[in-house]
Amino acid sequence: MLPTIKWDENKVIMIDQRKLPGEEVYVECQNTDQVAEAIEKMVIRGAPAIGVAAAFGVALGVLSIDNDEKLDEEFARILHRLEITRPTARNLFWALERMKGAFERNKGLELSHLKEKLIQEALDIEAEDVETNRKIGFYGKELIEDDQSILTHCNAGALATAGYGTALGVIRAAFQEGKKICVFADETRPFLQGARLTCWELHKENIPVVLITDSMAGYFMQKGEIALVITGADRITRNGDAANKIGTYSLAVLAKEHSIPFYVAAPFSTIDFNLNRGSEIPIEERDPQEVREVGGHCLSLADVKVKNPAFDVTPAKYISAIITEKGTARPPYGESLEELNNVKEL
């Protein structure tokens, strides 16, 4: 298991994903602000991993409370600091709501016991995430056949989660079952999660991987070299529209044009039943320097105007199936996601 994030003696340790694969450096967070900044600066990224980090960030915040005067106020401040880190991924808000629930249930306890309860809740979220991903892998691997090449975008792997991964969890599960597969990894500009993280993860487990630029996906589909596409998601609305890393929508359109299945793998915590359609999802616009530079090397004019939306929305009609820990939903998603939502965990 790769060490994305862990709770260690009242501190949170994360691998600095900005420095991979060149350097394996760990960052230590001792308070809520440090966790919030790590999320904002993408030391840690990936919707489920952000959720886990936020839960730990809440636990660290509560740990630092000295007395239970103004407890509600203090807790609200902790939540707010984490809520404003990144707007798109549902899992962040889901984890914060869950931590808030644990707080509400336990705030009558003695402060030291409340602290223990909230640390335990965050550890539960972390452990459940890995278990969830294994179940996603279990359901998803059935969609992959022997000798297939699979295109993935960004990194929806162990590094995007507490471990194992969503899209890469499905790929791992198929590979571990002995299926001969090859992964095409889009480099995923501007942040290069595919080139840096997906290649690194797959290489560590000897899963065959080929790095391509984002612009090459259509070419390999046209040549018949890609059998299916599988990505993660940052937020899925009740109708099945899915926000994910910028570029995902283009792949979904290309997949449809080539009659290639396009799958989304995500935990149920990614689904936002409060939103009816993808156009309601807030899309984060990030620093233009991410587009202007790579590794400090300026690619264009230093002051060129840039747009840098970090996500796009793939309408449900392009998605062949959504793979969750409760099973695989097929269109129409309005019904199938609701049905799975009513399933109690197996």
Add this chain to the structure above:
Amino acid sequence: MLPTIKWDENKVIMIDQRKLPGEEVYVECQNTDQVAEAIEKMVIRGAPAIGVAAAFGVALGVLSIDNDEKLDEEFARILHRLEITRPTARNLFWALERMKGAFERNKGLELSHLKEKLIQEALDIEAEDVETNRKIGFYGKELIEDDQSILTHCNAGALATAGYGTALGVIRAAFQEGKKICVFADETRPFLQGARLTCWELHKENIPVVLITDSMAGYFMQKGEIALVITGADRITRNGDAANKIGTYSLAVLAKEHSIPFYVAAPFSTIDFNLNRGSEIPIEERDPQEVREVGGHCLSLADVKVKNPAFDVTPAKYISAIITEKGTARPPYGESLEELNNVKEL
């Protein structure tokens, strides 16, 4: 006019396009081999510019011939050295064929006169290319309306030609006519011609430009922010299939999905009437380091497996029109290109 390439006192001077926009450095070529290497290493690139460079490369080669024993043999060697530089762009072979024609017509002359004739032929190719681009601009600007945003890929500008540009020539012509336009420039990984060259060219002429990553095109189309797409081409077959920089095909599919016109702007020398369809076009596979690195900065694992096709083929069915110096061809291209081919130059 930007100084892409020029003939200067029996030498060829090119701006080193690998170093733009950071440095404006000029490379001097004194013989055929140096020109061939400059084409191979992409000191100069862009189909029409490669054609002009190859013509100058032939002229330099002939200049170095001391006596007319083995003249045919020597000329064949010069042509061959330039033919093997890059396989995809038609204009390279077109220019070499034209230089060969001039050689055949004039090889009975005294050697010094033959040399003059071949230098003049190369200078004619250069001058005609600029004139051709202005005509492409004249026909193409009609396809752009006031207040439109135009997506372009790679660099089909002054730097890709002897001057003025094909796709960017159309954009220049529309802008010079007073149309308020904005250009979205794809960065065009791996070689970043969009980020480095297109932004630089447009910025010099105050044409509004926004840099995006290749993966963002679908997002902006979905949002209704792109009115049309225009690119150059490296080779067009008689049925209208067009090879162009990798990623062009993906844009064409996206344009079709969003009912946005997709235009190709190219001189007639790009059309290969010997080929019936795009699948017959040889696609160059370039050095994997172009994908692994940016500016010497390694993006992924140092030894990650990479594929690096430099071009893709957009089938004619995705192309709304092909803009040439003889007029604008519309589908079916088998007929319209043939008709234009029979038009004498205006």
